[in-house]
Amino acid sequence: MEKIENILNICIKDIKAGKATLSECLERYPSKRNDLEPLLKLALNIEKPPAINLDDHYKQAIRSRLLQQIQTTSQSKFKSITDRFSFGIPPQLAWARVAVLVVVIIIFVSMMAGGTVYASQDSLPGDMLYPVKTGTEDARLLIAGSNSAKVDLNMKFANTRIIEINEIATRDENKSDLALEGYRGNLDAARRQILKTSDTSVLLGLLDRAMEQVHKQMIFCDDIIDTNPAFSMPIKEANGIAVNEQLELLKMLAQHDILQAAQINLGIMQNRLQRAGVQADSNQYQTMQDVLLQYQQFNQLGEQILQSAQTANNNSSEIEQLSLQALDVYLEMLNSIYQHVPQEYRKNIEVSRQMTLQFETQARNRYQHQGDSAQGSNTQSSDNSGGSATGPDGQSNPAGQGNNGNTGSEIPVSQSTGDSTGNGGPEGSGSGPGPGSGDGIDPTATPEPPQGSEDSPGKGTGEGSGPGGTGEGQTPSDGKKSGAAGS
Amino acid sequence: MFNTNNSDSNLNLEIESIVKSAAGGDTEAFGHLYDIYADRIYRHIYYRTSNTEDARDLTQEVFIKAWKALPKYKRTKTPFLGWLFTISHNRIIDYYRTKKDNAYLNDEIIFENHEKSPEILAEEHFTQQQIRRAILKLPEDQQQVILMSFIEGFEYSEIASVLNKTEGNIRVIIHRALKKMREILGRAGE
Numbered sequence: 223m224e225k226i227e228n229i230l231n232i233c234i235k236d237i238k239a240g241k242a243t244l245s246e247c248l249e250r251y252p253s254k255r256n257d258l259e260p261l262l263k264l265a266l267n268i269e270k271p272p273a274i275n276l277d278d279h280y281k282q283a284i285r286s287r288l289l290q291q292i293q294t295t296s297q298s299k300f301k302s303i304t305d306r307f308s309f310g311i312p313p314q315l316a317w318a319r320v321a322v323l324v325v326v327i328i329i330f331v332s333m334m335a336g337g338t339v340y341a342s343q344d345s346l347p348g349d350m351l352y353p354v355k356t357g358t359e360d361a362r363l364l365i366a367g368s369n370s371a372k373v374d375l376n377m378k379f380a381n382t383r384i385i386e387i388n389e390i391a392t393r394d395e396n397k398s399d400l401a402l403e404g405y406r407g408n409l410d411a412a413r414r415q416i417l418k419t420s421d422t423s424v425l426l427g428l429l430d431r432a433m434e435q436v437h438k439q440m441i442f443c444d445d446i447i448d449t450n451p452a453f454s455m456p457i458k459e460a461n462g463i464a465v466n467e468q469l470e471l472l473k474m475l476a477q478h479d480i481l482q483a484a485q486i487n488l489g490i491m492q493n494r495l496q497r498a499g500v501q502a503d504s505n506q507y508q509t510m511q512d513v514l515l516q517y518q519q520f521n522q523l524g525e526q527i528l529q530s531a532q533t534a535n536n537n538s539s540e541i542e543q544l545s546l547q548a549l550d551v552y553l554e555m556l557n558s559i560y561q562h563v564p565q566e567y568r569k570n571i572e573v574s575r576q577m578t579l580q581f582e583t584q585a586r587n588r589y590q591h592q593g594d595s596a597q598g599s600n601t602q603s604s605d606n607s608g609g610s611a612t613g614p615d616g617q618s619n620p621a622g623q624g625n626n627g628n629t630g631s632e633i634p635v636s637q638s639t640g641d642s643t644g645n646g647g648p649e650g651s652g653s654g655p656g657p658g659s660g661d662g663i664d665p666t667a668t669p670e671p672p673q674g675s676e677d678s679p680g681k682g683t684g685e686g687s688g689p690g691g692t693g694e695g696q697t698p699s700d701g702k703k704s705g706a707a708g709s
Numbered sequence: 710m711f712n713t714n715n716s717d718s719n720l721n722l723e724i725e726s727i728v729k730s731a732a733g734g735d736t737e738a739f740g741h742l743y744d745i746y747a748d749r750i751y752r753h754i755y756y757r758t759s760n761t762e763d764a765r766d767l768t769q770e771v772f773i774k775a776w777k778a779l780p781k782y783k784r785t786k787t788p789f790l791g792w793l794f795t796i797s798h799n800r801i802i803d804y805y806r807t808k809k810d811n812a813y814l815n816d817e818i819i820f821e822n823h824e825k826s827p828e829i830l831a832e833e834h835f836t837q838q839q840i841r842r843a844i845l846k847l848p849e850d851q852q853q854v855i856l857m858s859f860i861e862g863f864e865y866s867e868i869a870s871v872l873n874k875t876e877g878n879i880r881v882i883i884h885r886a887l888k889k890m891r892e893i894l895g896r897a898g899e
Contacts, residue, residue: 227884231865261887264894268840268859269833271756275748276765284769285743292736292776438873441850445874449881489806496848503892548806 346390347400369415376412377435391456398456409467440464481537488548491520495555502559507567514570521577545585732779791871843893851886
């Protein structure tokens, strides 16, 4: 029987092309009618927006600025053919480069002559030609001239391993061990090569590329898990390996650019939460739990990064601001997920929320402290002064803001029960004169985003007061964060 | 100057040639690419941000980023516009990250059509704003696919190529996205 996504695609195309009407399409697939009809109606209702163009004046102005800017902006450089085949040999020894190249070509051609290498490319673990495939990869790594080339190759081969894991898992899960081992090996090798790189700018570039690849691998696994509800364990395992690798790479990045590491980490946390939300909406609660565990891993790393930044006083205030801003949203997302899942699956959400709160507290304490110091207040003796609250478990909650009203009574554990205005939302009971969530975070100071660091918009929509400002919670329907009205 | 009256294949060849020059560092060629695509990119960004000023700034940033990354584009086989859209998509995600709240979802974009009666226009306007909000609430990957397919009119094969996925993946994503949108619209209507 044809899958609904294919039927949907055919119907949309046919209707848009005038080859069929909606009712004709529905008649073609009577058994799918109930599922198909609302989706088709929605799809056909999505209209292209009107052709709004840039105002001519602005278009020309942007063009002039753009051309002016790119005159002084260099494009990313790619190595020339001669550089690519340098094999690490300096240009002065050009004859040696040629000699090595000739040898490599001879070896390569002789291997290709049998067609074995070519034929082996589609082989899978357990196939007779699979060792030829991995052997060819080893040979390519051997002749790769630079660390960068080796990292890129290892990442490319890691992608191949993931595809193999998926393909072999549908045939014989037991044989996927070899591919899983290979995947882990490629990632380890790439990381070792990155570590060996002494030039910081090259190292950062390699980390950027490696993290992008690993992220794609995570998403690839996510997709497979989503499309095959009875997904294979090897893919799940590969997903776990990718997550661990991303954590390792982020730790490396934090040593060189702690701010960017914090930003990327927060981005991944958001990505994991969004995914958990989708899983919860689709009643895939087990997968939701797995994704929340991943979220917790990144949350933990976020705390470590923040702690390092605070200890070394390295971009700590920027990271604190960013974290507060993001974690506020994440708590809302967790609450939303919490409300949509059955009781038995809520425990992990609670744990995630606890960890997020802990992270937020760590960021808020220092941030509040800095704000207090800046205002010359007398509260330096204790970060918690006036802002602490006691949760139902009797533990002090130094953040003491009732978490922006996110928590409210929706999640029963560790709800703050203070009595001051602070930041409590309409449902959460906030306490303490802490900084309103979202208050005092000057978007103009928002550091550049992780990808394309030159892309900072340079402006924002900041509202509210600086640290210590008091805002009043608003109803969620206002679509605004509490504290936004702070003066 | 670029001739917009050529047939599609000639147009593609001409664009390919301009892209090649731009990738080689020809700033004037890049200026031509801007002339051709600035409105499309601006419209796409405006649809997602509903803020004229931000959309202008982001459009400029997308082109600067494209200029820097252009040599990489030579190695891909995706349509140039699709490639620009992925840059826009990533830039918009960063933009959302810097936003304090989701207020942009409540902003409305301008839908003007002087050929229809005010009543019909108002109803259509309302529907399209609801749909737009539902699209913007989708997970990132679904949002990108829906926008590229339904709003920008890309073929599934082109989207698959841009996003490095199979056409089958794209069909699955669209199915899931439409289901999700129904849920969102259902909740909004409650």
